[in-house]
Amino acid sequence: MCRSRVAFALIALTLTAPVLNAQKIVLSVDASTPGAKIDRNIFGQFAEHLGHGIYDGIWVGPDSTIPNTRGIRNDVVDALKVLKVPNVRWPGGCFADEYRWRNGIGPQRVVTLNPNWGGVVEPNTFGTNEFMDFLNQIGSEAYLSVNVGSGTPREAAEWLEYMTAPPSTTLAKERAGNGHAAPYKVAFLGIGNESWDCGGNMTPDYYLSQLKIYSRFVRNFNPAQQDQQQMLKIAVGPGGGEPRWTEWTETIMKAYQQHTWSWDINGLSMHSYTVVKWPPSYASVGFGETEYSRILKTTLDMEGLISKHSAIMDKYDPQKKVALVVDEWGGWYAPLPGSNPGFLVQQNSLRDAVLTALNLNIFARHADRVRMANIAQMINVLQAMVITDKEKMVLTPTYYVFKMYVPFQDATFVPVAFDAGTYTHGDVTLPRVDAIAARDANGKLWLEITNLDPNESVEIEANLTGISAKSAAGETLTAPKVDSVNTFEAPTGVAPKPVSARVQGSKVTLKLEPKSVTVISIEH
Numbered sequence: 001m002c003r004s005r006v007a008f009a010l011i012a013l014t015l016t017a018p019v020l021n022a023q024k025i026v027l028s029v030d031a032s033t034p035g036a037k038i039d040r041n042i043f044g045q046f047a048e049h050l051g052h053g054i055y056d057g058i059w060v061g062p063d064s065t066i067p068n069t070r071g072i073r074n075d076v077v078d079a080l081k082v083l084k085v086p087n088v089r090w091p092g093g094c095f096a097d098e099y100r101w102r103n104g105i106g107p108q109r110v111v112t113l114n115p116n117w118g119g120v121v122e123p124n125t126f127g128t129n130e131f132m133d134f135l136n137q138i139g140s141e142a143y144l145s146v147n148v149g150s151g152t153p154r155e156a157a158e159w160l161e162y163m164t165a166p167p168s169t170t171l172a173k174e175r176a177g178n179g180h181a182a183p184y185k186v187a188f189l190g191i192g193n194e195s196w197d198c199g200g201n202m203t204p205d206y207y208l209s210q211l212k213i214y215s216r217f218v219r220n221f222n223p224a225q226q227d228q229q230q231m232l233k234i235a236v237g238p239g240g241g242e243p244r245w246t247e248w249t250e251t252i253m254k255a256y257q258q259h260t261w262s263w264d265i266n267g268l269s270m271h272s273y274t275v276v277k278w279p280p281s282y283a284s285v286g287f288g289e290t291e292y293s294r295i296l297k298t299t300l301d302m303e304g305l306i307s308k309h310s311a312i313m314d315k316y317d318p319q320k321k322v323a324l325v326v327d328e329w330g331g332w333y334a335p336l337p338g339s340n341p342g343f344l345v346q347q348n349s350l351r352d353a354v355l356t357a358l359n360l361n362i363f364a365r366h367a368d369r370v371r372m373a374n375i376a377q378m379i380n381v382l383q384a385m386v387i388t389d390k391e392k393m394v395l396t397p398t399y400y401v402f403k404m405y406v407p408f409q410d411a412t413f414v415p416v417a418f419d420a421g422t423y424t425h426g427d428v429t430l431p432r433v434d435a436i437a438a439r440d441a442n443g444k445l446w447l448e449i450t451n452l453d454p455n456e457s458v459e460i461e462a463n464l465t466g467i468s469a470k471s472a473a474g475e476t477l478t479a480p481k482v483d484s485v486n487t488f489e490a491p492t493g494v495a496p497k498p499v500s501a502r503v504q505g506s507k508v509t510l511k512l513e514p515k516s517v518t519v520i521s522i523e524h
């Protein structure tokens with residue numbers, strides 16, 4: 001059993017045998033036993049044509065008084081660049097399975113509706129070229145979701161030809177005529193979205209037949225992506241842990257095991273929101289400890305869900321060639337009063353910061369299988385990084401956690417074993433702390449520790465094996481209340497502050513504030 005599994009087993013143990021108010025937690029950080037690479041793509045984002053996610057959030061148009069570059073707002077681009085966003089999933093979501101790419105290219109855009117999300121007008125002014133321009137501005141890669149539900153394989157194949165073919169074909173010439181002569185790079189291809197639900201209510205077998213066809217015919221012609229940097233194809237996967245979802249994973253992975261030269265996949269998608277129960281009814285602001293603890297308890301279910309589907313994948317793909325791609329995750333709460341319910345508008349609080357850290361840590365512990373994830377969603381929708389209102393913009397607590405985790409992108413997982421202790425509120429008992437560690441490309445050791453307890457601070461003693469520390473310092477994120485938020489009027493109420501740690505040889509000690517997320521680097 002690897003050390004990370006030991007750590008989780010210990011957490012599980014403490015849930016059944018509570019330790020009385022352990023104020024000091026000892027971490028054993030084994031820097032001599034490196035684990036898997038924490039793929040930077042687990043820090044991916046999702047931007048759907050939904051509410052103000054694209055329009056107003058990213059796209060204001062070149063004639064806007066809001067400062068922009070070719071219609072894309074500069075403040076949002078500047079904020080996102082800091083996060084080193086590895087990939088952006090677009091154009092949906094449910095929207096993708098009704099999207100017609102031709103409506104969003106060229107000088108004359110076709111105006112349609114967005115029936116999934118409020119039935120509002122979809123001007124298609126933000127289309128393929130604008131999305132790729134946005135990616136270029138923030139320095140990210142494309143994760144395109146093609147329309148399987150109401151489109152055709154030919155339509156999807158032509159979209160990819162338009163985007164990736166060298167300028168010799170008619171479609172590539174059309175792209176050049178629209179301002180981009182060079183082939184675009186499409187790093188990831190999502191074949192459908194939630195095909196078991198909004199993507200067409202398909203059975204696993206029906207979807208599998210579609211998957212094979214799309215995988216075969218939707219080609220990437222970019223000369224630079226033929227050997228190195230090949231486009232990775234991601235199949236629709238499960239949306240929960242119940243039998244209908246395990247059957248879905250079984251069907252796709254069993255077929256993968258027997259696949260022939262003519263089709264292939266590199267990833268299986270999984271969607272899991274932290275909701276507690278549908279429809280989402282928990283408030284995103286104006287809540288107390290009960291809602292804080294219940295949401296965190298529910299979010300920790302991500303661990304069991306990943307383990308369950310990973311075990312099925314291991315049966316058919318023991319070499320772990322197919323990644324589990326958690327391409328929709330995050331907190332989904334009740335719409336803010338007064339907002340359009342179809343726009344999925346919610347606030348983003350300190351609770352979301354803690355929730356983010358817990359999920360990123362789960363992904364990191366499963367780094368050998370979970371090699372990509374996309375939080376839902378990037379701007380103004382669900383658990384967003386950024387909230388805008390006309391010319392105003394505010395960065396959320398979730399944004400700051402993503403920023404603090406940048407050093408973990410492509411770092412090597414380092415096992416951390418610990419007895420997490422417990423925090424109890426009412427009928428909810430949670431691990432008191434969570435932690436991960438990793439070494440970056442320069443060998444520097446990074447440690448993340450989350451204190452879930454909203455009332456008690458915790459003393460951390462980290463004992464390092466394999467390195468002798470010289471100094472340690474970093475940042476911590478906390479706020480006065482579990483539902484503290486950033487607003488346009490008070491934008492930095494929840495923002496990271498410097499934190500220092502004491503170092504004695506191989507021992508690092510520091511104090512964690514209640515309900516906090518802390519990242520430190522250890523010089524050695």
Ligand code: AHR
Pocket residue numbers: 048092093094095193194328376377382
């Ligand atoms: O993120 C919002 C929606 O949630 C997506 O469009 C869909 O895939 C999921 O159900």
